[in-house]
Amino acid sequence: MDADHNAMTNPADRNTALAARDLKHIWHPCTQMHDHAMTSKGGVPMLPIVRGEGAWLIDAEGRRYLDGISSWWTNLFGHANPRIAAALAEQARTLEHVIFAGFTHPPAIELAEELVRITPPGLDKVFFADNGSAAIEVALKMSFHYWLNQGHGEKTRFIALTGSYHGETLGALSVSDVALYRKTYAPLLLTPILAPSPDAYEGKPGEPPAQVAARRVAELRALLECHAHETCAVIVEPLVQCAGGMRMYHPDYLAGLRKLCDEFAVHFIADEIAVGFGRTGTMFACEQARVSPDFMCLSKGLTGGTLPLSAVLTTQHVYEAFYAEYSAGKAFLHSHSYTGNPLACSAALATLAIFRDEPVLERNRALAAHLSRRLEPLRDHPHVAEVRQTGMIAAVELVADKATRCPFPAEDRRGLRVYLHGLRHEALLRPLGNVIYFMPPYVVNEAEIDHLVAAATSGIEQAVV
Numbered sequence: 001m002d003a004d005h006n007a008m009t010n011p012a013d014r015n016t017a018l019a020a021r022d023l024k025h026i027w028h029p030c031t032q033m034h035d036h037a038m039t040s041k042g043g044v045p046m047l048p049i050v051r052g053e054g055a056w057l058i059d060a061e062g063r064r065y066l067d068g069i070s071s072w073w074t075n076l077f078g079h080a081n082p083r084i085a086a087a088l089a090e091q092a093r094t095l096e097h098v099i100f101a102g103f104t105h106p107p108a109i110e111l112a113e114e115l116v117r118i119t120p121p122g123l124d125k126v127f128f129a130d131n132g133s134a135a136i137e138v139a140l141k142m143s144f145h146y147w148l149n150q151g152h153g154e155k156t157r158f159i160a161l162t163g164s165y166h167g168e169t170l171g172a173l174s175v176s177d178v179a180l181y182r183k184t185y186a187p188l189l190l191t192p193i194l195a196p197s198p199d200a201y202e203g204k205p206g207e208p209p210a211q212v213a214a215r216r217v218a219e220l221r222a223l224l225e226c227h228a229h230e231t232c233a234v235i236v237e238p239l240v241q242c243a244g245g246m247r248m249y250h251p252d253y254l255a256g257l258r259k260l261c262d263e264f265a266v267h268f269i270a271d272e273i274a275v276g277f278g279r280t281g282t283m284f285a286c287e288q289a290r291v292s293p294d295f296m297c298l299s300k301g302l303t304g305g306t307l308p309l310s311a312v313l314t315t316q317h318v319y320e321a322f323y324a325e326y327s328a329g330k331a332f333l334h335s336h337s338y339t340g341n342p343l344a345c346s347a348a349l350a351t352l353a354i355f356r357d358e359p360v361l362e363r364n365r366a367l368a369a370h371l372s373r374r375l376e377p378l379r380d381h382p383h384v385a386e387v388r389q390t391g392m393i394a395a396v397e398l399v400a401d402k403a404t405r406c407p408f409p410a411e412d413r414r415g416l417r418v419y420l421h422g423l424r425h426e427a428l429l430r431p432l433g434n435v436i437y438f439m440p441p442y443v444v445n446e447a448e449i450d451h452l453v454a455a456a457t458s459g460i461e462q463a464v465v
């Protein structure tokens with residue numbers, strides 16, 4: 001920001017001035033830009049954030065917002081975390097970037113070693129990319145190419161779950177099933193085979209989550225009996241389908257999926273981009289089913305929410321299917337200019353060092369229990385169908401009718417009302433449709449959790465009338 005420009009602006013108008021400059025040139029993600037037109041009927045403010053501090057974001061006029069969604073699920077240890085910032089500054093003075101073909105560097109080497117050490121057994125090879133969607137593209141291509149190299153070029157399809165979200169580049173969007181993102185672009189996409197999600201909310205009335213999981217495993221078996229011969233992999237978000245509405249399921253599904261993938265010779269791709277790094281209570285969600293996937297995609301929390309970076313971990317066995325004389329033409333072909341960026345790797349190393357040095361998962365268990373207690377009263381609310389939680393992710397499902405679970409029409413945009421209410425009450429809540437969720441940075445304290453829940457609860461009261 002231009003300091004002179006800021007000094008000349010009346011402090012009370014700094015947000016407005018920056019928002020106007022932003023809207024003149026910037027096109028924002030996941031946004032109908034018209035929403036930001038401020039009219040007499042209202043509008044959604046474009047908020048310029050100039051500083052971050054722990055779980056808080058601070059705007060140009062000094063107003064604070066508690067980041068209840070970890071800035072799109074990326075932040076783990078607070079904004080402007082001093083330890084990560086110091087590692088970054090040191091790396092920036094040493095080596096900012098180098099081509100990653102034919103060259104390597106200590107931060108990437110150390111990060112690969114550490115990722116192999118902490119992920120489930122058998123994941124011994126690391127391929128870097130620079131965002132979550134790119135990691136999905138890598139996993140899809142690598143799985144297909146593995147089968148091709150093994151003489152199975154007829155395997156060209158993927159099985160994905162209903163309600164899944166794996167990103168928005170064309171390949172990743174192809175295996176996603178959230179209509180909001182997919183519908184418009186469907187003519188451009190691959191056609192996945194959709195398996196019914198083990199989502200416990202979609203179970204039969206009174207059906208326990210483990211039973212929903214068992215039923216969905218049986219349905220997946222039936223699909224594989226028809227399609228395994230043409231299928232490269234089954235891709236899932238372990239335990240929580242996040243963008244699909246924080247829908248949660250029983251770990252038994254992952255154990256059943258692992259067995260079926262072995263039996264039918266298809267890969268298991270675990271997209272832990274949102275749920276990895278402690279979100280669900282364990283370092284990785286797959287641990288709760290004691291399974292190792294064939295591919296694990298990581299991003300978001302990987303750098304503690306500091307820089308874009310992703311990694312796809314896979315097995316020595318997969319790696320060997322590509323390892324041959326150059327003339328065999330079996331090499332994996334996928335490259336991004338910023339692959340393995342040293343700055344991003346050093347931010348990731350500093351993040352993983354915090355996990356090593358501090359009892360993060362233990363602290364999170366106490367915070368998650370506190371969040372759960374605070375959300376308890378909402379269960380009785382006449383417009384809340386369910387309050388659900390897996391570790392540091394909690395969600396409140398708003399409905400028009402509690403008995404039938406009939407949803408509010410999407411066009412009501414009731415979640416948006418909660419969002420706007422949150423901003424007026426120093427809280428960043430960003431509901432997914434009618435699902436109000438909490439995914440705070442791990443540095444929140446109990447008082448801050450109380451603040452978030454209070455803002456959400458009064459927001460819900462406003463939104464359901």
Ligand SMILES: *Cc1c(COP(=O)(O)O)cnc(C)c1O
Nearest residue numbers: 131132133165166167237273274
């Ligand atoms: C966010 C997300 C992605 C995509 O990551 P981007 O970095 O936003 O491209 C993929 N899968 C899951 C489960 C995600 O939550």
